[in-house]
Structure formats: structure tokens, C-alpha cells
Amino acid sequence: MKLYYGPWACSLAAHMVLHEVGEPFDSESVNLKTKVTATGGDFSEVTPKAYVPALELEDGEIVTENIAVLDYLASRYPDYGLEGPMGRTRLLELLAYLSTEIHKSFKPFWHNGTDEQKAVAGAYITARMRYLADTMRGDFLCGDQPRVADYYALVMMLWAGRFGIEIPSALAALGERLKARPAVQAALKVEGIV
Ligand SMILES: N[C@@H](CCC(=O)N[C@@H](CS)C(=O)NCC(=O)O)C(=O)O
Structure with missing residues (x-):
């Protein structure tokens, strides 16, 4: 691979x-x-x-x-997926949220948006990140161990940090837990x- x-x-x-x-x-x-x-x-x-x-x-x-x-x-x-009959559906739901609601919202930051576009996008990203923080189920997004979606969320958090976008403290703590992994x-x- x-x-x-x-x-x-x-x-x-x-x-x-x-x-x-x-x-x-x-x-x-x-x-x-x-x-x-x-x-x-x-x-x-x-x-x-x-x-x-x-x-x-x-x-x-x-x-x-x-x-x-x-x-x-x-x-x-499979250790990095979600088990159970609804596992794959829930994982895709989360990945789609990260991709379409958060990742794509960074466009003005990566592609020379205006200050106004950045302010609007930054507030949107913070709100979308808040949902992730509010629905965390344990130390990671889906329980006590990280799944593929956690790593995608970490990239979004690293980008948020790079561009000065506020993220909820529970999510920042998740980011630190992930960053501590070798x-x-x-x-x-x-x-x-x-
Ligand atoms: N729809 C793609 C978008 C991937 C994407 O945005 N990749 C960016 C880096 S984060 C890239 O390679 N940009 C270079 C380009 O589009 O020319 C996905 O979700 O994987």
C-alpha cells in the first residue's frame, strides 16, 4: 500500500x-x-x-x-472502524460531517479568502466542532479508543490552531490525547x- x-x-x-x-x-x-x-x-x-x-x-x-x-x-x-450492525453507517456519518461540514469550510483560509469570509468560516467551524465535542462518547469521538474519524478530526484541529480558530476545550483535550500517541x-x- x-x-x-x-x-x-x-x-x-x-x-x-x-x-x-x-x-x-x-x-x-x-x-x-x-x-x-x-x-x-x-x-x-x-x-x-x-x-x-x-x-x-x-x-x-x-x-x-x-x-x-x-x-x-x-x-x-477493524480496530479503527466501528463495530456493530450500524457501525459502518455511523462511521460514514461522522466522516461525511468532518469532510463536508468542517474540512470544506476551511476554504477561505487555504485559498486567500477575505477577512470577512474567514470570520464567517471560522465561526462556522467552531460551531461544527462544538457538535463534535458535545457528542463525544468517552476519551475519543466514539468511545475509549481512537477510530479513523478521530485522526481526521485531529487534522481539522491542527488547521484550526494554525489559523487561530477557536475550538471547544473537550475537543482540544482529545487533540492532546491523540498527539501524545507515538x-x-x-x-x-x-x-x-x-
Ligand atoms: N474531495 C477531496 C478533497 C481533498 C483535498 O481537498 N485535498 C487538498 C489538500 S487538503 C489538495 O490536495 N489540494 C490540492 C489541489 O486541489 O490542487 C477529499 O475529500 O479527499
């Missing part, structure tokens, strides 16, 4: 999960402006979408979109974030 990632990008969620599960994997960073990979390859040939994450499976299949990539990893490593530290180090 090989993950194409961009430092600080949303692909960090899958990157942290891959470090967490402890099986060997390959990774290659991508310059998201030029679309050139670290080994000089044309990332557009890996995926015509030319954005990360892109996960190349052993048979050469490419999986894109955070929701699909994280769902794939949760199926492959696998998370390893992924952050590879991406040059710590």
Missing part, C-alpha cells in the same frame, strides 16, 4: 492511521502546487484529480477522497509538522 500525501494536507489523517496500525506501507509526498511527487513523478498520472489523499493498493487500484480512503482503512483494520508523532515528524 502506498499513500500519496501533502504535508499539512488532509491526507495526514490517513497517514496517521497507517502509522498507527503498524504494518509496513510506502508513502510519497506531493507538491500540491506543481503536482510533482517527491521522486519527480507526475501526480496527475496517479490520479487525474491531482489532489491528496490517494492510496495505491497492492493490486494497483487507486482510492481517493478522504471518506473513501478512511473507510477503506477502517474496513481493512504513531501520531511519527506521522507529524515525517510531514515536518513537529
Whole structure:
């Protein structure tokens, strides 16, 4: 398995999960402006979408979109998914919330939005994060151990910290718990974030 990632990008969620599960994997960073990979390859040939994450499976299949990539990893490593008859549905519900309600709201911060657009988006993100804090069930989003959605939430929290967006204290505590994990530290180090 090989993950194409961009430092600080949303692909960090899958990157942290891959470090967490402890099986060997390959990774290659991508310059998201030029679309050139670290080994000089044309990332557009890996995926015509030319954005990360892109996960190349052993048979050469490419999986894109955070929701699909994280769902794939949760199926492959069930300790990081949600068990029970409604488990996958609840996990997808959470991943979709993170992707469409929170991740996408960062657009003005990453793409030169006006101060007004940033203020509106920042307040929206804080409110959406508050829902996550209010519905946490234990030390992590879904109980006493982290699932793939927790790592996606951590990326959103790191972005919030970078752009000075307020996050609820319960969520900040979750972020600290995740950051204390060696696998998370390893992924952050590879991406040059710590
Ligand atoms: N719909 C995609 C969006 C992924 C995305 O926004 N990737 C960003 C990094 S966080 C990226 O690669 N941007 C470069 C570009 O779009 O050119 C998903 O949910 O996975």
C-alpha cells in the first residue's frame, strides 16, 4: 500500500492511521502546487484529480477522497472502524460531517479568502466542532479508543490552531490525547509538522 500525501494536507489523517496500525506501507509526498511527487513523478498520472489523499493498493487500484480512503482503512483494520450492525453507517456519518461540514469550510483560509469570509468560516467551524465535542462518547469521538474519524478530526484541529480558530476545550483535550500517541508523532515528524 502506498499513500500519496501533502504535508499539512488532509491526507495526514490517513497517514496517521497507517502509522498507527503498524504494518509496513510506502508513502510519497506531493507538491500540491506543481503536482510533482517527491521522486519527480507526475501526480496527475496517479490520479487525474491531482489532489491528496490517494492510496495505491497492492493490486494497483487507486482510492481517493478522504471518506473513501478512511473507510477503506477502517474496513481493512477493524480496530479503527466501528463495530456493530450500524457501525459502518455511523462511521460514514461522522466522516461525511468532518469532510463536508468542517474540512470544506476551511476554504477561505487555504485559498486567500477575505477577512470577512474567514470570520464567517471560522465561526462556522467552531460551531461544527462544538457538535463534535458535545457528542463525544468517552476519551475519543466514539468511545475509549481512537477510530479513523478521530485522526481526521485531529487534522481539522491542527488547521484550526494554525489559523487561530477557536475550538471547544473537550475537543482540544482529545487533540492532546491523540498527539501524545507515538504513531501520531511519527506521522507529524515525517510531514515536518513537529
Ligand atoms: N474531495 C477531496 C478533497 C481533498 C483535498 O481537498 N485535498 C487538498 C489538500 S487538503 C489538495 O490536495 N489540494 C490540492 C489541489 O486541489 O490542487 C477529499 O475529500 O479527499
